[in-house]
Amino acid sequence: MSEVIKKATREGYGDGLVEIGKEFDNLVVLDADLAEATKTCVFKKEFPERHIDCGIAECNMMGVAAGLAATGKVPFASSFAMFSAGRAFEQVRNSIGYPHLNVKIGATHAGISVGEDGATHQCNEDIALMRTIPGMVILNPSDYIEAKAAVRAAYEYDGPCYLRFGRLAVPVINDNAEYKFEIGKGVTLREGKDVTIIATGLTVSGALEAAMRLATDGIEAKVINMHTIKPLDEELVIAAAKETGKIVTVEEHSVIGGLGSAVCDVLSENYPTPVKKLGVYDRYGESGPAVELVKKYGLDGDGIYESVKKFI
Numbered sequence: 001m002s003e004v005i006k007k008a009t010r011e012g013y014g015d016g017l018v019e020i021g022k023e024f025d026n027l028v029v030l031d032a033d034l035a036e037a038t039k040t041c042v043f044k045k046e047f048p049e050r051h052i053d054c055g056i057a058e059c060n061m062m063g064v065a066a067g068l069a070a071t072g073k074v075p076f077a078s079s080f081a082m083f084s085a086g087r088a089f090e091q092v093r094n095s096i097g098y099p100h101l102n103v104k105i106g107a108t109h110a111g112i113s114v115g116e117d118g119a120t121h122q123c124n125e126d127i128a129l130m131r132t133i134p135g136m137v138i139l140n141p142s143d144y145i146e147a148k149a150a151v152r153a154a155y156e157y158d159g160p161c162y163l164r165f166g167r168l169a170v171p172v173i174n175d176n177a178e179y180k181f182e183i184g185k186g187v188t189l190r191e192g193k194d195v196t197i198i199a200t201g202l203t204v205s206g207a208l209e210a211a212m213r214l215a216t217d218g219i220e221a222k223v224i225n226m227h228t229i230k231p232l233d234e235e236l237v238i239a240a241a242k243e244t245g246k247i248v249t250v251e252e253h254s255v256i257g258g259l260g261s262a263v264c265d266v267l268s269e270n271y272p273t274p275v276k277k278l279g280v281y282d283r284y285g286e287s288g289p290a291v292e293l294v295k296k297y298g299l300d301g302d303g304i305y306e307s308v309k310k311f312i
């Protein structure tokens with residue numbers, strides 16, 4: 001068996017910026033004194049004249065990004081999710097969202113997999129916050145390859161985008177010729193008739209692992225990679241509900257306001273279906289090794305397997 005390659009999605013963010021930066025000179029990258037952590041340092045090394053370190057002043061950075069977008073530039077404003085979506089929410093809402101400016105927010109270190117940095121830095125609320133901003137596109141890639149594709153899609157999209165990346169290295173699962181990334185279109189990774197697992201970000205590889213284990217128990221689980229939280233692929237969600245009759249959502253985020261809530265919104269209005277939401281249940285994160293935290297919160301392959309099996 002070939003060795004599983006693992007890379008953090010934040011690395012895909014940095015490498016994706018460099019690739020696009022070589023093609024388009026209107027791409028500008030902003031950072032808030034975290035270039036090494038967000039991986040925008042690779043862009044800074046390649047294009048120092050197009051990298052702006054705004055210092056530890058995320059709110060101001062969003063204003064600078066808005067100004068650059070108003071002049072025709074395509075700025076990617078980068079920081080940890082806690083600071084991008086949390087600390088700078090007002091500026092994102094009023095200076096970027098309200099005038100619908102072409103700003104891309106590269107938010108790294110999202111979710112509990114930030115690890116030892118603890119609850120203050122483990123942002124499990126960012127998707128919920130960004131979903132409330134009218135016109136905001138939310139992308140949450142599942143691996144390194146998809147992260148690079150999401151950066152390109154965000155650049156090509158005219159309007160505000162929130163891109164969510166992780167610190168932890170995760171399995172590369174999209175290294176195939178058929179892979180295609182399209183904003184607003186989920187990807188069916190595995191067919192099944194008994195239950196549908198809709199996962200996003202870091203949890204997608206765990207969902208696939210869980211589905212393989214469920215198959216040995218005679219349970220065929222359909223697996224969907226929902227890399228776009230907003231706009232959600234409503235057609236795919238409804239079709240999956242009709243096909244399997246049960247839905248399990250999995251996200252490294254609060255079960256309040258994230259992927260699970262978005263799926264429930266769609267199904268309650270169009271095709272009421274039993275849904276089990278897996279994620280962080282109305283609590284803060286905690287300090288600890290990232291892999292152990294993912295396991296403790298039941299978001300690894302074993303945890304997803306146990307939850308799905310119990311649900312059906």
